[in-house]
Amino acid sequence: MDISALLLSRIQFAFTISFHIIFPAFTIGLAAWLTFLEACHLITGERIYRRLSDFWMKIFAVAFGLGVVSGIVMAFQFGTNWSELSRRTGPIQGPLLGYESFTAFALEAAFFGVLMFGRDRVPRWAYLVACLMVSLGTSLSAFWIMVNNSWMQYPTGFSLTPDGVFVPTDWSAIIFNEAVWTRFPHMVLAAYVTSAFCVAATGAWYMLRGTAVQEGRAMAVMGLRLAAILVPMQLGFGHLVGDFVHDRQPAKFAAIEGRWNDQQPASEILIAWPDPANERNRFEVAVPYLGSIIGSMSLTSKELGIKSFPPEDRPPVAISFFAFRIMVGCGLLMLALAWTGTVLSFGEGILKARLFLVATASSFPLGFIATLTGWFTAEVGRQPWVVYGQLRTADAVTPFLTTHEVAITFVMIAAVYALIFGFGVLYLFRLLRAGPIPANEISLYATNPKRPLSVPGASPGVSGAAPLGE
Amino acid sequence: MVEFWACVLGLSILLYILLDGFDLGVGMLFPFAPGEPERRRMLASISPVWDGNETWLVVSAATLFGAFPAVFSIILSAFYLPLFLMLAGLILRGVAFEFRYKSTTSRPIWDAGFVAGSYVAAFVQGTAVGAIVQGLPIANGIYAGTPFGWASPFALFCGLGLCIGYALMGACWVAGKSDGALRDFCFRILPGLMSALAAFLVAVFAWSVAIRLPVLDRWMERPVLLLCPLLGMFAFAGLVLAVRRRRERFLFLAGAVIFLAAFATLAGSFLPYMLPFSLTLWQAASPHASLSFLFWGAGVFVLPLTLAYTLVVYFVFRGKTRETGEY
Numbered sequence: 001m002d003i004s005a006l007l008l009s010r011i012q013f014a015f016t017i018s019f020h021i022i023f024p025a026f027t028i029g030l031a032a033w034l035t036f037l038e039a040c041h042l043i044t045g046e047r048i049y050r051r052l053s054d055f056w057m058k059i060f061a062v063a064f065g066l067g068v069v070s071g072i073v074m075a076f077q078f079g080t081n082w083s084e085l086s087r088r089t090g091p092i093q094g095p096l097l098g099y100e101s102f103t104a105f106a107l108e109a110a111f112f113g114v115l116m117f118g119r120d121r122v123p124r125w126a127y128l129v130a131c132l133m134v135s136l137g138t139s140l141s142a143f144w145i146m147v148n149n150s151w152m153q154y155p156t157g158f159s160l161t162p163d164g165v166f167v168p169t170d171w172s173a174i175i176f177n178e179a180v181w182t183r184f185p186h187m188v189l190a191a192y193v194t195s196a197f198c199v200a201a202t203g204a205w206y207m208l209r210g211t212a213v214q215e216g217r218a219m220a221v222m223g224l225r226l227a228a229i230l231v232p233m234q235l236g237f238g239h240l241v242g243d244f245v246h247d248r249q250p251a252k253f254a255a256i257e258g259r260w261n262d263q264q265p266a267s268e269i270l271i272a273w274p275d276p277a278n279e280r281n282r283f284e285v286a287v288p289y290l291g292s293i294i295g296s297m298s299l300t301s302k303e304l305g306i307k308s309f310p311p312e313d314r315p316p317v318a319i320s321f322f323a324f325r326i327m328v329g330c331g332l333l334m335l336a337l338a339w340t341g342t343v344l345s346f347g348e349g350i351l352k353a354r355l356f357l358v359a360t361a362s363s364f365p366l367g368f369i370a371t372l373t374g375w376f377t378a379e380v381g382r383q384p385w386v387v388y389g390q391l392r393t394a395d396a397v398t399p400f401l402t403t404h405e406v407a408i409t410f411v412m413i414a415a416v417y418a419l420i421f422g423f424g425v426l427y428l429f430r431l432l433r434a435g436p437i438p439a440n441e442i443s444l445y446a447t448n449p450k451r452p453l454s455v456p457g458a459s460p461g462v463s464g465a466a467p468l469g470e
Numbered sequence: 471m472v473e474f475w476a477c478v479l480g481l482s483i484l485l486y487i488l489l490d491g492f493d494l495g496v497g498m499l500f501p502f503a504p505g506e507p508e509r510r511r512m513l514a515s516i517s518p519v520w521d522g523n524e525t526w527l528v529v530s531a532a533t534l535f536g537a538f539p540a541v542f543s544i545i546l547s548a549f550y551l552p553l554f555l556m557l558a559g560l561i562l563r564g565v566a567f568e569f570r571y572k573s574t575t576s577r578p579i580w581d582a583g584f585v586a587g588s589y590v591a592a593f594v595q596g597t598a599v600g601a602i603v604q605g606l607p608i609a610n611g612i613y614a615g616t617p618f619g620w621a622s623p624f625a626l627f628c629g630l631g632l633c634i635g636y637a638l639m640g641a642c643w644v645a646g647k648s649d650g651a652l653r654d655f656c657f658r659i660l661p662g663l664m665s666a667l668a669a670f671l672v673a674v675f676a677w678s679v680a681i682r683l684p685v686l687d688r689w690m691e692r693p694v695l696l697l698c699p700l701l702g703m704f705a706f707a708g709l710v711l712a713v714r715r716r717r718e719r720f721l722f723l724a725g726a727v728i729f730l731a732a733f734a735t736l737a738g739s740f741l742p743y744m745l746p747f748s749l750t751l752w753q754a755a756s757p758h759a760s761l762s763f764l765f766w767g768a769g770v771f772v773l774p775l776t777l778a779y780t781l782v783v784y785f786v787f788r789g790k791t792r793e794t795g796e797y
């Protein structure tokens with residue numbers, strides 16, 4: 001394959017968005033988790049909820065900061081690398097992304113300060129409200145992003161001018177896009193499940209190490225029980241998203257299924273090795289009839305294969321196929337862990353089940369992997385269109401961009417990201433390793449609302465009570 | 471509607487220049503501070519606000535994309551390389567605030583990132599203004615230049631000028647926020663910065679005349695514009711006076727008025743063009759349906775809220791900064 005400015009721009013965008021999505025996936029869930037903890041604390045008055053909340057607040061602050069920093073680059077990439085996309089879809093995407101910036105800033109910035117700074121300065125109910133508002137802000141931000149992305153997946157409510165500019169004709173059709181109502185919950189649930197498993201894994205880790213056992217147990221039990229409810233919901237919404245793809249993006253659906261020829265009734269391929277060069281699978285394990293059942297809830301339906309679409313309209317099959325299977329695999333693994341853990345949690349079994357705790361502790365990245373591969377499935381499957389059926393990715397790139405330019409900026413951004421995220425993850429790990437402040441210590445906070453990355457206790461050898469700047 | 475969003479865009483850019491200008495300036499002066507305690511105080515003077523200041527860059531970009539996508543796509547793609555350099559600089563600068571206190575051995579990296587990021591961001595912004603004023607090559611609504619098409623000597627000179635201007639603002643700000651050795655340091659460097667800025671302004675004016683900058687024609691058509699440089703001169707005189715009498719509280723105000731005058735001069739000399747002289751506000755604006763959709767939520771509700779929030783933060787963190795970094 002030629003290394004073109006287009007290909008490099010796509011890789012660059014995929015790189016920055018993949019780096020970025022990790023942090024929102026974490027913070028959307030953590031914000032809700034913190035709200036939940038604060039509500040529990042307010043209602044029951046149990047100190048443990050407060051200690052958990054204090055602990056996860058520090059993690060949240062670092063992850064939030066990294067999410068904000070990594071998001072800035074993406075906003076600019078729309079104009080730098082995809083200037084034709086910006087010019088032509090600007091009247092629609094501009095306001096949507098504008099709302100994202102405006103609402104996210106207004107809610108998050110204002111109430112994040114209270115969260116970091118105001119624990120002892122505002123009434124407890126007001127603190128809970130601040131948690132709720134930050135949570136709302138992160139979800140609202142995700143909502144606008146999903147509205148925007150869903151419009152690109154399923155463009156509605158517009159007309160085209162002669163020079164190819166998309167003009168909005170019906171905003172409600174754009175916002176209340178058919179795709180949004182399954183894809184937005186799917187994304188938010190992904191964030192919740194990811195965070196639930198981070199919490200449960202951290203708890204299991206503490207239990208195994210024998211440190212902060214009380215908090216660790218609470219984290220593991222709460223995280224797993226939450227996941228036991230959330231994961232099935234997530235699978236349900238995933239299925240609804242699948243239905244949408246089946247009906248509206250048949251080429252993507254065929255690629256995900258790894259189905260080359262039309263089939264009636266269709267079988268469902270579980271494992272295969274797609275071979276795009278010869279338009280077939282080299283090896284496959286398939287279940288008869290299941291493909292028709294999953295696709296159309298019937299035993300006899302005809303399901304389209306990729307060969308029904310002209311070669312220039314086909315998405316990359318192998319990436320869609322494998323990404324989807326990794327996502328579902330992680331989902332099923334999480335389901336098994338969550339349900340096993342929930343059963344074990346009624347009783348003392350969870351303390352003795354070391355093997356289960358090891359499995360849970362190592363499940364930390366599962367949610368992130370599933371979220372990432374889910375995005376790969378959605379975005380790669382949409383190719384070669386950037387606005388599905390309307391604008392090809394190849395026509396959206398900045399026309400005069402040279403390979404050298406993209407290569408230079410890519411190396412630059414990758415180096416900067418590697419540096420700051422290397423250190424950021426190191427600080428997150430140190431926070432997690434240090435664990436919650438033991439129950440008998442009083443927490444003395446000296447945090448600054450406008451400095452999300454500044455959290456006491458993050459420095460090596462500096463206690464949680466150390467003031468900043470020392 | 472177009473006028474409203476043009477005003478919003480102008481306001482957010484102006485706020486960005488005034489606010490992030492001084493904290494970028496502090497970053498540029500950082501290596502010249504007398505010692506570590508002074509450096510900490512300099513950082514402490516901008517720590518509570520820099521993040522909010524930088525947000526105005528995001529607000530400006532969002533407004534530009536939301537309301538004037540044509541200009542957004544031209545400017546961002548035309549300044550491809552320098553923009554990425556600026557973003558890398560801003561990111562490094564942003565994390566430096568936090569990481570420098572968390573590290574012992576890697577502190578030089580973060581300090582270097584903080585300083586370099588400040589210079590790069592200021593220089594790129596100044597260069598962009600210079601290149602836009604000079605006129606970008608545009609054909610069929612698309613930038614038609616080379617990757618370094620923006621890098622004319624005039625534009626680069628403007629980049630240098632903005633660095634001087636921001637550094638001056640930084641010195642004014644720190645002087646107002648400090649006392650003792652740090653304030654003395656500011657008053658020591660201010661005369662130099664002021665002469666450099668004055669020299670730059672004279673030189674850039676002469677240069678504009680020499681290369682027959684098209685915006686200059688507008689001055690003949692609109693003599694009223696002369697009020698702007700006049701206001702700037704008054705502010706400059708005020709600044710000189712304030713430095714002489716060591717009235718540090720008036721320094722920043724005077725500096726801000728100089729920038730306001732420069733901004734108004736610039737805007738006045740090419741409005742209603744957004745990109746002189748190829749794209750007017752109306753040609754660049756999104757369709758009415760997009761602008762009004764943005765207006766009823768973001769314009770009426772969120773923007774005033776953001777402004778109010780900014781004011782509150784500045785009010786809360788008013789007064790002199792202490793060294794410890796606890797606010």
